[in-house]
Amino acid sequence: DQLSEDEAIRFDGACRALERGELERAHELLVELAQRHPVHVAIGLWLQEAQLERLIGEGRTREEALGALRERWLEQALARPSPRSWVLAARLAPT
Numbered sequence: 191d192q193l194s195e196d197e198a199i200r201f202d203g204a205c206r207a208l209e210r211g212e213l214e215r216a217h218e219l220l221v222e223l224a225q226r227h228p229v230h231v232a233i234g235l236w237l238q239e240a241q242l243e244r245l246i247g248e249g250r251t252r253e254e255a256l257g258a259l260r261e262r263w264l265e266q267a268l269a270r271p272s273p274r275s276w277v278l279a280a281r282l283a284p285t
Contacts, residue, residue: 191230197223201233213247216240227268234278238263256282 204219212213222238227233238259245255260282267275 191227193227193230193234197227200234204240205236208236208243213240213243216245229272229273229274231277234274235281238278238282260284 197278199270200219203221204216205221208216217237217240217248220240223233223267224230224237237250241262242252245258246252252259260279263275263279263282
């Protein structure tokens with residue numbers, strides 16, 4: 191899960207944007223980083239958090255949002271199995 195210095199700065203900026211409630215900016219940066227670093231677990235984790243907050247911001251309850259994310263990430267893990275995809279799908283699983 192190594193990032194170049196520039197990418198690490200972008201990742202830190204995305205995390206800080208999410209913490210400040212700048213959901214769209216954080217999501218945009220995290221999607222971009224996830225596309226360039228598809229095996230990076232921490233980027234995937236923060237992307238899940240951004241996706242969760244966006245769904246809640248759209249009016250879903252936390253449980254509804256978690257359910258939608260569980261399905262999405264499980265489908266991704268089944269379609270493209272990898273240690274990262276399974277870790278991130280398992281993170282959202284209820285048990």
